[in-house]
Amino acid sequence: MPHALRIGGFVPFTSIDYPEQLSAVVFCQGCPWRCSYCHNQHLLTSRTTGLLDWHGILKKLHQRQGLLDAVVFSGGEPTLQKSLHHAMEQVRVMGFKVGLHTAGCYPERLKSLLPLVDWVGLDIKDLPENYPSLTGSSSSGGQAWQSLDILLSADVPFQVRTTVHPGMTEEQVEQLRTDLSRRGVTDHSLQVCRY
Numbered sequence: 001m002p003h004a005l006r007i008g009g010f011v012p013f014t015s016i017d018y019p020e021q022l023s024a025v026v027f028c029q030g031c032p033w034r035c036s037y038c039h040n041q042h043l044l045t046s047r048t049t050g051l052l053d054w055h056g057i058l059k060k061l062h063q064r065q066g067l068l069d070a071v072v073f074s075g076g077e078p079t080l081q082k083s084l085h086h087a088m089e090q091v092r093v094m095g096f097k098v099g100l101h102t103a104g105c106y107p108e109r110l111k112s113l114l115p116l117v118d119w120v121g122l123d124i125k126d127l128p129e130n131y132p133s134l135t136g137s138s139s140s141g142g143q144a145w146q147s148l149d150i151l152l153s154a155d156v157p158f159q160v161r162t163t164v165h166p167g168m169t170e171e172q173v174e175q176l177r178t179d180l181s182r183r184g185v186t187d188h189s190l191q192v193c194r195y
């Protein structure tokens, strides 16, 4: 039996986290990167107190069967936790669609999860070479863009999202949009950085 998912937050009802679906959002604890503009700092460490009980959340989801369309796993970085696979299976059995918000930190794990996922929101922060100064991880650009390539060759709908961070010039944004478009991305959303 896998360890229960470590949860740092739960939103029982939202209409904005999965396109055109009413969903609940599970905020998974932990992220391997440390982006300077991260607005979920409290979710970054894997070791923390105040975690929510996954089994309690399953009970709440059970009560919402027929009222919600989907459960979205967000974070932090959900694919950090190996127990995500089992958690997705559990909510699928309950009849919910599965959404995933990821920064693409673990391309191979993302690939193995895709059969369980109905929609992905992929965070592409910048061109690969600009990642290390943003995330503090030298391999992060390659990992995120490899995840993008996996999604481009898979059969799961996805949206690429970019937070325009303060160090990003208009030219960089344009270059990123051009590169994504050349690669075949058709759904790219820009959002303003919030602190």
Ligand code: SF4
Pocket: 031, 032, 033, 034, 035, 037, 038, 039, 040, 044, 075, 076, 077, 103
């Ligand atoms: S990848 Fe996302 S959750 Fe992780 S530090 Fe960066 S912005 Fe925060």
